[in-house]
Amino acid sequence: MNKRRDFLKISGALALGSILAPKDLFAAPFAKKPIGLQLYSVRKAMTDDPQGTLRLVSSIGYRHLENASYKDGLIYGMEPLFYRKYIEDLGMKLQSAHVGGPQYDPAKKQEALDWWKKAADDHKKMGAKYLIKPSMPIPKTLAELDIWCDYYNAVGEVTKKSGLMFGFHNHSREFEKIEGTIMMDHMIKNTDPKLVCFELDVYWSQKGGYPAVDYLNKYAGRFPLLHIKDEEEIGASGTMDFKPIFEAAYAQGMKDFYVEVEKYNYEPIESVQKSFEYLNKAAYVK
Numbered sequence: 001m002n003k004r005r006d007f008l009k010i011s012g013a014l015a016l017g018s019i020l021a022p023k024d025l026f027a028a029p030f031a032k033k034p035i036g037l038q039l040y041s042v043r044k045a046m047t048d049d050p051q052g053t054l055r056l057v058s059s060i061g062y063r064h065l066e067n068a069s070y071k072d073g074l075i076y077g078m079e080p081l082f083y084r085k086y087i088e089d090l091g092m093k094l095q096s097a098h099v100g101g102p103q104y105d106p107a108k109k110q111e112a113l114d115w116w117k118k119a120a121d122d123h124k125k126m127g128a129k130y131l132i133k134p135s136m137p138i139p140k141t142l143a144e145l146d147i148w149c150d151y152y153n154a155v156g157e158v159t160k161k162s163g164l165m166f167g168f169h170n171h172s173r174e175f176e177k178i179e180g181t182i183m184m185d186h187m188i189k190n191t192d193p194k195l196v197c198f199e200l201d202v203y204w205s206q207k208g209g210y211p212a213v214d215y216l217n218k219y220a221g222r223f224p225l226l227h228i229k230d231e232e233e234i235g236a237s238g239t240m241d242f243k244p245i246f247e248a249a250y251a252q253g254m255k256d257f258y259v260e261v262e263k264y265n266y267e268p269i270e271s272v273q274k275s276f277e278y279l280n281k282a283a284y285v286k
Contacts, residue, residue, distance in 0.1 A: 036064030058090035120162035156195025175208030203229035220252035234275035
């Protein structure tokens with residue numbers, strides 16, 4: 001019964017998308033703003049019907065994508081070149097991807113780097129510019145954290161040779177202290193800015209006790225990407241002040257940003273649509 005209900009929801013959403021496309025798809029005024037979407041926001045739909053969901057995402061007006069699926073050389077079950085053509089035919093581009101990578105064992109460092117080389121090559125085929133590690137274990141000592149920093153520098157060297165920048169995405173726990181030092185600060189200071197960047201999740205930064213604006217100003221240039229997130233849909237909680245965040249982000253060199261919705265008041269595709277509309281109306285979003 002649940003599967004049938006889910007199918008009906010997706011079918012109804014696709015029917016809505018067919019009303020919007022193809023005539024209105026590229027003529028819409030909202031297409032002017034390069035608002036991006038982290039596809040984790042519609043994760044179940046991307047599992048059930050990735051191609052149909054991508055059509056819906058495009059019809060909303062999203063133009064830049066950040067993936068959250070890579071397994072056995074496939075992206076949401078599609079070959080890299082097929083995926084690239086499919087989204088580009090819809091007027092979208094892949095800019096970034098969250099890729100977890102293998103479970104890291106320093107004794108098998110080269111094996112891990114070979115994996116990242118393959119991942120970088122596959123994502124280069126899709127036109128991506130960034131490969132982002134979305135999370136990591138929390139070290140107990142700074143010495144242990146240094147091992148990770150060295151690893152990230154090495155991964156950055158590998159991805160750079162393939163034409164991609166390697167980066168790390170934070171949650172709130174990276175703002176905890178290890179031996180009296182904020183983990184996020186230590187990572188930023190001990191990674192090579194030519195090899196490693198950071199994707200600042202503004203919601204988790206605030207939850208961790210450190211406003212995103214402070215980090216954008218303190219480490220200008222290290223955050224080419226941002227996750228724009230709220231408690232639910234963008235702007236829904238009233239606790240996130242996005243205007244100064246965007247102003248600081250643009251000033252320090254933001255290249256792209258992605259809506260990410262994890263909790264919903266509506267069906268996921270409607271939530272990302274409402275989030276898009278909120279940012280599209282905002283004068284501070286360029």
